[in-house]
Amino acid sequence: MVNKSCIIKLLIILFLCSGICTGVEEKSSIDKEKLKKRVELFLKENNVTLRRNVEDVFLLAEIYEKEGKDKDAMFLYQEGLKVNSWRLDYQSKLAQLMYKYGDKKQAVEKVKIVSQYAEDEELLIKAEEFLFNLGMNPVKSINKTERKLIKDQEIVLVPIGKVNKYLLSEVKHKLQEKMGISYSVMEEEIDPGKFDRSYLDKYTIDTKRKLLVSFLRLIPEQNKRFEELENQGQFNASRLILELKDNYIIEKVSKVKGYLGITRKDIFNGNSNFLFGWAGKDYGVMSYHRFLATFNQEPPNRSRLCDRIVKQGVSSSFFILGIPRCTNPTCIRSYPHNLTEHDHKGMELCPWCREQLKLILDRKR
Ligand SMILES: [Zn+2]
Structure with a gap:
């Protein structure tokens, strides 16, 4: 017998799942004629309706483009982009x-x-190739007024899994600007392996919930959603740091003072829901998963994304160098509880942090 509390939990799970994986019509099962009629209707309606259904407009444009109906595709891309x-x-x-x-x-x-x-690497590469072929310089937000660097002190950025290399190059330059030391990017990426915690694990934290999920898995549509949740997840930051320690040993005489792993995927540690970064002496790891426009349903803005990563990068770098956190709320290193607080922080170090950094760098030379 399914009791009342079970039914409530079932409804909660259904609600949460439907919120996370909004079912999008499979491209293969699209009825083009129906789609065409819908789009024609939306185009006659007001902008609010058009915006709400704009994915259909783009979808039909893509179909036209594949069919070689370029003019129709262009018209719809334009209408959608308006x-x-x-x-x-x-x-x-x-x-x-x-x-x-x-x-x-x-x-x-x-x-x-x-x-x-663009925050997406594929789009960026395409755009830069296009401009390059026309003999134009790609637009890059790298700061050109780079200050003099302490070159014999370096932190190595290590990509964990697939990381946007363009973005990483921009982050590297901005970190150098903020920290005054060298940063390099490791050519090879570390393979993080499988997720340590899937998003489905959040809903199956006890036996009752596990039973409920196995029951719901009998419904094909629900099962598909659970599979999606199962395939998405988080890496354990502590495990990633151990991987870094195993792969890269810091020699006493080396100019390398630490390794900072960076991943596009979500990370956690212990009971935390998620982390932006996790670092200790010599090694750290950070994630830009929750800084992405796609995650926050924001318009893309690579400069904002870069600043968000740099803020985290500076915080992690200080821990790598062995400098504890300061208490200044406006400092780039102050602890953010969420993305709003992270965005609210300034981009500059407070006087105490600047002083500590100078002391440590002088001592390490
Ligand atoms: Zn500070």
């Missing part, structure tokens, strides 16, 4: 078509926006 101009993937597609049909000026304008704001 109400959701931050979809840089579609800006990029429209730019390619515009260029193909001779509108070079508008195409370049669009690609420059993609190059400046």
Whole structure:
């Protein structure tokens, strides 16, 4: 017999799951004629309705493009972008078509926006190649007024799993600017292996819930959602730090003062829900999963993403160098409880942190 509390829990799980994996119609099972009719209707409606259903507009545009109906595709990309101009993937597609049909000026304008704001590596590479082929310098947000660096002290950034290399290069330059020491990026990435905790684990923390999930798995649609949750998850930050320690030993005479792992995936430690970073003496790890526009449902902005990572990077670097946290709320190193607090922090070190950094760097020379 299923009692009342079980039913409530079941409803909660169903609610949570539906919130996390909003069912998107499978591309393979799309009825093009139905989609066409829907899009025609949306285009006649107001902007609010169009924006709400803009994915359908883009989807049909993609279908037209695949069928070689370029003009129809361009029209729909344009209509969609009028109400959701931050979809840089579609800006990029429209730019390619515009260029193909001779509108070079508008195409370049669009690609420059993609190059400046995209957080996605694939989009960035495409945009930069496009500009490079036209003999134009890609737009990069690397700070050109780099101050003099202490070159015999270095922290190595280690990609853990697939990490956006463009982004990493920007982060490296900004970290050097903030810390005044060298940063290098490890060519090879560390394979983090399987997730230590899947998002499904959150819903199966006790036997009752486990039973409930196995019961719900009998429903194919629910089972599919559970599988998605099972395939997404978090790495244990402590385990990643052990991996770094196993792979990279710090020699006393070396200029390398520490290793900072960076991953695109979510991390946790112990009972925590998630972490932005986790670091101790010599080794640290940070995640930019929760800094991404896609995670926060924000418009993409690589400069903002870069600043968020740099704030975390500076905090982690200080722990790697053995400097404890300060108590200044405006310092770039102050502890953020969430992303709002993280964004609210300044980009500068407080006087105490600057002083401690100078002392440590002088001592290490
Ligand atoms: Zn401080």
